[in-house]
Amino acid sequence: MTDYDRPHHLILGGARSGKSAFAEREALATSGAAERFIYIATAEAHDDAMAARIAHHRAHRDARWQTVEAPLQLGATLVQHDAPDTVILVDCLSLWLSNALAADCWEAERAGLIEALSACRGRVLLVSNEVGSGVVPLGELSRVFVDEAGRLHQALAGLCARVSLVVAGLPLDLKSSAPS
Amino acid sequence: MTDYDRPHHLILGGARSGKSAFAEREALATSGAAERFIYIATAEAHDDAMAARIAHHRAHRDARWQTVEAPLQLGATLVQHDAPDTVILVDCLSLWLSNALAADCWEAERAGLIEALSACRGRVLLVSNEVGSGVVPLGELSRVFVDEAGRLHQALAGLCARVSLVVAGLPLDLKSSAPS
Amino acid sequence: MTDYDRPHHLILGGARSGKSAFAEREALATSGAAERFIYIATAEAHDDAMAARIAHHRAHRDARWQTVEAPLQLGATLVQHDAPDTVILVDCLSLWLSNALAADCWEAERAGLIEALSACRGRVLLVSNEVGSGVVPLGELSRVFVDEAGRLHQALAGLCARVSLVVAGLPLDLKSSAPS
Numbered sequence: 001m002t003d004y005d006r007p008h009h010l011i012l013g014g015a016r017s018g019k020s021a022f023a024e025r026e027a028l029a030t031s032g033a034a035e036r037f038i039y040i041a042t043a044e045a046h047d048d049a050m051a052a053r054i055a056h057h058r059a060h061r062d063a064r065w066q067t068v069e070a071p072l073q074l075g076a077t078l079v080q081h082d083a084p085d086t087v088i089l090v091d092c093l094s095l096w097l098s099n100a101l102a103a104d105c106w107e108a109e110r111a112g113l114i115e116a117l118s119a120c121r122g123r124v125l126l127v128s129n130e131v132g133s134g135v136v137p138l139g140e141l142s143r144v145f146v147d148e149a150g151r152l153h154q155a156l157a158g159l160c161a162r163v164s165l166v167v168a169g170l171p172l173d174l175k176s177s178a179p180s
Numbered sequence: 181m182t183d184y185d186r187p188h189h190l191i192l193g194g195a196r197s198g199k200s201a202f203a204e205r206e207a208l209a210t211s212g213a214a215e216r217f218i219y220i221a222t223a224e225a226h227d228d229a230m231a232a233r234i235a236h237h238r239a240h241r242d243a244r245w246q247t248v249e250a251p252l253q254l255g256a257t258l259v260q261h262d263a264p265d266t267v268i269l270v271d272c273l274s275l276w277l278s279n280a281l282a283a284d285c286w287e288a289e290r291a292g293l294i295e296a297l298s299a300c301r302g303r304v305l306l307v308s309n310e311v312g313s314g315v316v317p318l319g320e321l322s323r324v325f326v327d328e329a330g331r332l333h334q335a336l337a338g339l340c341a342r343v344s345l346v347v348a349g350l351p352l353d354l355k356s357s358a359p360s
Numbered sequence: 361m362t363d364y365d366r367p368h369h370l371i372l373g374g375a376r377s378g379k380s381a382f383a384e385r386e387a388l389a390t391s392g393a394a395e396r397f398i399y400i401a402t403a404e405a406h407d408d409a410m411a412a413r414i415a416h417h418r419a420h421r422d423a424r425w426q427t428v429e430a431p432l433q434l435g436a437t438l439v440q441h442d443a444p445d446t447v448i449l450v451d452c453l454s455l456w457l458s459n460a461l462a463a464d465c466w467e468a469e470r471a472g473l474i475e476a477l478s479a480c481r482g483r484v485l486l487v488s489n490e491v492g493s494g495v496v497p498l499g500e501l502s503r504v505f506v507d508e509a510g511r512l513h514q515a516l517a518g519l520c521a522r523v524s525l526v527v528a529g530l531p532l533d534l535k536s537s538a539p540s
Binding site: 133 | 190314343
């Protein structure tokens with residue numbers, strides 16, 4: 001299996017760029033005979049605003065999605081739900097990165113995701129925030145966050161057959177399998 | 181009239197990306213037999229630096245443009261100047277969004293623009309700042325600004341035949357009418 | 361020589377976007393019979409973290425590169441090393457802009473680079489950070505930095521045959537010479 005045979009898809013975009021809606025549409029529209037759709041949500045409801053946002057997203061999601069919550073242990077969660085007939089959408093990597101930095105387990109989380117992704121037999125779509133195109137942020141934690149997000153995106157782009165940047169709800173293809 | 185028949189054009193770009201200059205050139209170059217060119221400026225001169233910047237832009241603008249100032253009531257201003265032979269350039273939506281959030285009338289302003297744009301018989305070009313690709317900003321108002329800008333861009337992208345992202349003065353097409 | 365005959369290449373990208381690695385690969389892969397590869401590093405080691413990052417980059421660079429340090433006087437450094445058989449990579453313009461703003465010599469530095477670039481007989485690749493796509497930063501110096509970076513990128517894009525935006529290690533072409 002060459003790099004381009006992998007069906008995984010990395011979807012990047014800024015805040016409110018429409019990247020999650022694009023990922024959901026794309027997963028349902030292009031997954032052929034898939035029989036199961038797993039939605040891995042990495043958000044944790046730390047306050048009411050966040051809880052409301054999570055509930056809003058869940059209520060508006062297509063009924064075919066089964067939601068699983070995984071603020072951490074993302075790799076293990078992927079392995080647990082992966083199957084050849086299964087499409088998994090992870091939304092989003094940025095919150096998971098934040099969770100892992102806060103819990104001081106980023107290296108292990110990162111290695112776990114890379115390993116799980118390389119082994120998955122089903123199709124995985126990964127949504128993540130593009131955060132590196134503003135000025136270098138004040139605060140050491142923000143700088144680490146931006147650096148690690150950028151490095152992660154580069155590593156994942158190498159493991160995905162398709163990489164898209166979403167702007168105003170519209171995808172720009174950064175990498176796509178060549179048409180046969 | 182299908183979605184793609186609309187001649188409107190949304191032009192996004194970061195700070196000093198050349199988006200305004202691109203929009204002006206594009207409006208003049210591709211508007212065929214248009215007889216009137218209206219420039220709707222949303223900036224207000226709150227200080228001397230801003231006044232100097234506004235005067236500089238105005239002095240360097242092609243003489244065909246007639247400038248109208250509209251820090252608020254953007255939809256009504258569009259309707260007032262719209263005509264089948266008219267090209268209207270709005271520069272920029274980000275300042276208008278700031279003005280409307282500060283004046284606590286964003287919902288009404290937003291609805292007014294969407295309605296006006298859907299009804300316009302002439303051509304409208306809309307310039308706006310891409311602000312969502314840095315880290316999540318500190319401060320509740322900045323977060324609301326980024327969220328509302330992103331949602332607005334998605335909504336407008338659906339109403340425009342063409343959407344461009346300008347980087348270093350160069351446009352990337354995010355959406356364009358299919359060639360016949 | 362028309363604008364499009366110039367072989368220079370401007371490479372933009374966010375933090376940790378993979379722009380430097382792309383620039384190095386591109387320079388080595390597409391420079392044909394070039395005999396010398398000069399790497400102009402604009403970073404200064406102000407602290408241990410920066411010194412470690414510089415050493416890391418230098419150790420991982422292809423052995424063909426000869427490294428020259430130029431935190432300022434970038435134009436003069438280009439002229440000094442330029443030759444028809446030489447490829448020069450400048451990494452990165454953002455640090456040089458920071459250095460020049462701090463030393464209060466930005467106008468002279470900027471003019472020096474533009475003049476040198478127009479006169480170069482060899483090929484120059486310029487790496488720079490895309491910093492204008494977040495919210496307008498707090499702090500006057502940050503705003504000046506974002507404004508000047510954006511203006512510089514526009515000016516350089518006009519002097520380069522090729523302009524790329526790197527996201528997740530993958531290049532988007534913003535400008536490229538037309539195939540003959």
